[in-house]
């Protein structure tokens with residue numbers, strides 16, 4: 181893993197803004213310290229009842245100027261810091277979304293948890309900039325400036341104050357980094373597990389939902405928070421002790437100089453108050469290690485997410501998809517993890533032909549469909565569209581030229597119209613309504629909400645909406661995975677009539693366990709389950725109602741050369 185790879189990619193070109201905000205932050209802190217120092221000097225000098233008012237006037241003007249200047253500096257610093265943060269935040273989110281989309285399927289059932297964690301991680305990075313990097317940079321600049329200023333009074337005092345400021349604001353928080361990082365990891369895991377458990381419970385159907393024990397995860401979070409607070413208390417104690425030591429050192433050194441007459445009395449209050457105020461600037465730094473620890477973990481996860489290989493990456497110079505393409509699978513092999521799912525399978529579907537892939541559950545039919553639309557690349561062999569290897573084609577064009585109705589195809593949470601127009605945004609309502617009528621869904625309202633994943637529709641209704649969406653997509657190739665599995669015989673008959681009509685001029689590939697759809701196809705291609713040994717006879721086809729249905733067999737039966 182590249183160290184802070186994601187952060188560096190997001191910050192590229194924004195370093196100037198970050199430095200400018202830190203510089204203004206340091207100036208605002210310095211003017212706060214100078215304000216209290218000048219105020220202290222003013223009160224001390226006034227208590228001495230000077231004969232001339234010149235010094236007092238000078239100090240009063242200084243207090244006013246520093247008070248106004250500090251507010252103005254703080255305001256501009258906030259503007260710059262927030263501008264910087266929002267720019268980088270938008271950049272980070274865009275990178276994450278762009279990475280999530282092509283990897284979404286591979287995230288599997290944890291998609292909710294991964295999305296939630298990615299959001300939290302981007303927020304952690306933003307927090308690290310706003311609450312860690314900027315205050316830390318500003319504090320370091322202030323420390324350097326204060327040490328230089330104090331060195332004019334006494335070099336040993338300057339070195340002492342510098343050491344104590346670094347101890348309070350940098351060294352003590354640094355020492356807490358490792359335990360805070362461990363706590364941050366624990367919290368991130370517990371939060372991800374909690375989100376995953378919650379998402380699973382919410383998605384589970386009523387009868388399978390078992391009450392999950394969230395309390396154990398909540399307790400882990402509580403324990404981490406309690407230890408976090410204990411560490412912060414130790415840091416606060418270290419900071420206050422360092423401030424007290426610096427104050428003592430200042431009083432002794434500057435007090436000695438005042439008593440010996442080397443310095444005017446007003447310097448004592450000015451130096452003591454200025455030094456103590458500088459330590460106040462270390463207070464926000466207690467959150468730095470936690471924010472940095474959160475951010476380091478977040479960066480690692482986001483870097484891994486955004487650089488994880490996409491199984492089906494786009495070629496650098498894609499070829500256009502040929503017109504009226506024949507489809508070929510040439511000796512393809514697919515593994516899902518350790519499981520060999522497809523072995524040396526070949527298939528040729530001329531353009532415009534209709535074929536059915538049939539075979540037992542788990543034989544790999546859906547996997548073959550995913551290969552054809554390049555949702556997956558084979559581990560060996562090739563998928564060709566019009567003779568061109570699909571890996572060389574423009575993936576967007578390829579997806580546009582194929583319509584795939586997935587098994588249990590999910591609907592998006594939105595209106596029926598929005599779901600159907602995923603096929604083609606320009607489709608007029610009349611066309612949508614006509615197709616729904618033909619599929620027996622005349623009673624459906626295009627403005628009706630389908631619910632999350634289509635939860636407000638029955639299984640059969642959902643399947644017909646998904647079928648309509650696939651049929652409406654203007655494509656060369658139509659792949660339907662179990663298009664009638666959820667339908668009763670009258671609804672299936674209607675669906676088959678519509679498929680027959682709508683598929684004209686396109687290549688049709690149907691995956692089915694039912695005999696009905698076989699009436700639509702020219703060829704039935706059996707796909708058998710691959711045994712451990714790697715060879716098996718082709719699966720028997722379901723009873724075929726049409727003699728044409730069995731006209732062709734696959735070039736090589738699935739996995740059995």
Ligand SMILES: Nc1ncnc2c1ncn2[C@@H]1O[C@H](COP(=O)(O)OP(=O)(O)OP(=O)(O)O)[C@@H](O)[C@H]1O
Nearest residue numbers: 516517521539540541542543544545546547548587
């Ligand atoms: N993303 C995946 N990760 C791991 N294994 C997978 C994945 N997708 C499919 N498989 C496995 O690959 C095998 C073939 O799955 P596939 O969905 O292609 O079968 P199928 O023939 O379409 O089955 P069905 O008729 O039940 O839909 C199965 O054993 C399945 O468990």
